[in-house]
Amino acid sequence: MMGENREVEIDEGLESLLGFLRDARGFDFTGYKRSSLGRRIRKRMADVSADTYDDYRDLLETSSDEFGALFNTILINVTSFFRDPEAWTFLQHEVLPELLSQVAPDREIRVWSAGCSSGEEAYSLAMMFAETLGLEETLQRVKIYATDVDEEALRDARTGLYAAKALEPLPNDLRERYFDQNGTQYSFRPDLRRRVIFGRHDITRDAPISRLDLLVCRNTLMYFNVEAQTQIVDRFHFALRESGHLFLGKAEMLLNDSDRFEVMSMRQRVFRRRPGDSGLPYSPAPVKLRPSSGGEVHSIARNRQLRDLILDASPAPSLAVDIDGTVVMINNNARTQFALTANDIGRPFQDLEISYRPVELRSLIEQSTHERRTLRVNGAERRVGEETQYFDILIQPLLAANGMPAATHITFTDVTVATQLKSEVKRVREDLETAYEELQSTNEELETTNEELQSSIEELETTNEELQSTNEELETTNEELQAGNEELETMNEEMRVRSEELDQTRAFLEGVLTSIAAGVVVLDNDTRVKSWNRGAAELWGLRPDEVTDEPFFSLDFGLPAEKVRTMVHDCLADGRRTGPVALPAVNRIGRSIRCTVSCSPFDGYNGGVVLLMEEVRDEAAS
Incomplete structure (x- = not known):
């Protein structure tokens, strides 16, 4: 019962924190999946040692920088140029020809990249159209709107600058045609860059961009709950023209919306908007004109001239x-x-x-x-x-x-003077705060001069704080992988650990078998050889690779195997140890010996028996 109350408290605290984020900064995360959202917020809380949601809200109210760190944790930006190349190939070779055949030669082609992150997807669309239509026609006809809710990612996208590592997925010819080296970075070509319009847009709240021929929203819907996804798909349906195309990510699909969207490729997550009412939220009212007299026309012209002069x-x-x-x-x-x-x-x-x-x-x-x-x-x-x-x-x-x-x-x-004055005031304030901190530090040092033990403790605390600060600077937040891959990675890790344990166990058992001087042979339920140790190889002259998976009783070596068949079958039948039995045999060098054979049940995988064969030596001779 206590566990249930605790869960309710956590949910109420999370909802209260989400409401605070919406009211304080305008970020409405209430449509996001609570499992993923709560996990990311708690991760950030752990980084700043906040035990409860109320403690973390207090930190947000006192530290404006913490908002940025939290939003970077929540808004995971995972993208690259032509991510999932197979899907992009389908888009270029199958979707674009159909799209272009439906658009008049003189009409503008409108594209929206929703959730564009740092811009790689929007620039990939620009390159794809340039390769298909040609650069000149793309510059005249194609307009790409790229939006995201993350202002920091949009700032990076607007620069069009990328490191060499980010361009590795691109073929060399595309890299040379569309990027210019700028120091250690590469910049997207300016004329094509002007056809991409970046802006902040919340797909759950803001009005959608309309009259679209192609809408790309990849691996974004999966972060929202079912209700929010339904609202977003409604907006996407309104935004697209009839027969416009919707391009989603691998983790998303429209299974329950066949009335409005038809599947073009479920594998590549490409859908086509069916013909039908777009559900316009408003209808324009007709404009009524009334006749004007000559004096009124003169007055209107004069007023318009005065208005232009004033403006x-x-x-x-x-x-x-x-x-x-x-x-x-x-x-x-x-x-x-x-x-x-x-x-x-x-x-x-x-x-x-x-x-x-x-x-x-x-x-x-x-x-x-x-x-x-x-x-x-x-x-x-x-x-x-x-x-x-x-x-x-x-x-x-x-x-x-x-x-x-x-x-x-x-x-x-023009607020240049005011901005510079604010900057100067901020600098003076920081200098005063620094001076005050230095004065306070000096006063503390004077007060603790005669207290040697306390001084040592304070020095250790200061050193610990510096180490903690350095450690916090060195820590980086690992990008969370897509929700669909998390469980697979966990399972892969468990399998790797178990594989290592099995390898260690196998090496240990092989070492034990190798170190035993007597011959040890493991047979399965079909009396096929599963293990043949070094002692058996030295005793009978057969290597393990010659006998593994071979029927034991068909092997040709110095032990009369038929004489131990009965004891092997008895051991397999009742699971009891049989022997030892002394038998005449011939070892690997052809010398006649007496060999004792014991048969024990093998409790390992799928059962079987273990044969222990040891040469009986004459005590006097030894």
Whole structure:
């Protein structure tokens, strides 16, 4: 009964902690599987010596850095270029030809990599389309949205930089065509990089990207419970066009959704969206126009001109992008600040450097438009030569009269001075804290000067803390393997240990048999030889490899084997020891001897008997 109460307390503590994470940092893990989630959180708690969930929550409230460590433990990022090559080969040779045949030559191809981690999957998709369509057509038609809930992984993905080890799965020709060496790392080619839009997105909460031709979500669904998986699949169904393709991981499949998805390859986890209603969450209202008089037209034109002048004179740099991704407004300060010109109005926003530097704005525009809410990016860093600037960026969707998104307004607020001042204040504060700590340390040393024993204890404690700190720095968190492989690894380890134990036992028994001077022969239930020790080989002149698995009574050696048949069969029948029996025999050098033979039951695997054969020596001769 006490065990059941303890389990309830643990569950309640976990749910309370998950609610705190959702309210404090906006990470909603309530849809994740409790077994995996609880195991990872408890692992992190053990690393920081937190005994209960309440203790760990206290640590999170006092240490902002601990949030990052916890999220890195929960959000396991296991990925690589063209992971599971067989599945990618099927995607390129079977899925892409069908997809391209269904898309008009002038229509954009939209792809979503959900749960992209550090970007390898999104860049693999870009390379695959470039190899199939050709680079030029890919740059014009293909748009890849890559999203993840882990901001740290997204920062790595946006750089497009990878170590040489990460590129080992790639063939040499792909590596040379799509990567340039940059010091010790390799960078993805910039023109194709601009076709990949990275952004933070929670597939359990945020609105899905729509009108997709291909949706890739590999080994992500397995971390969620059944209810959350159902909601995610509903969003995926809404996001895909009719006959759009869904590409899942090896650990996932859609077995109970045949009404909406048909199987293209269950082995490779590729599904095709069936035709049918996409379940739109809203329907656009018709726009009503009313006639205007000439005076009203003149007034509207004048007001529009004044509005444009006011926007152009706005002290904050700003620009606007319409729903098709075309730049429709750039004010004077934006042109000055970001080296833009009036000629950039009317160009695709993705062609401008400001679209991805200092921050990836295209994905934020998509998110703001879909969610119909204003987004803010604080302290985005921009380097201009030796100078560093910081901006707060506001991405605001503009809605038409019918409530539908019409454009997006982006405003940049220069917070360089404030950021530098904060940094200086932080540095001064750290210096003061360091000085205070040094003063406090000096005071403690003065207070303990005359207490030799206490001083020794404090020195040992300090040394222990330093060793513990060094040990914590050296420890790294091993990435948790996919849930489906955990039990297999445990079983493999147990089998390896048992194999080692068996090898040791076998070596021990072989050593024992080898060290016995008398002849020891083990027969199975069919009287075939299973063991023939060194004593038997020296006595009769037959090697173990010559007699193993051979019928004992058909062997040709100096012992009259037929005379021991009865005692062997009696021992097999009743399981009792028989003998010893003295028999005349001829040893390996042809000399006549007398040999005693004993037969004992063998209790090992599948039964059998053990024959002990020993030459009887004359005491006087010896």
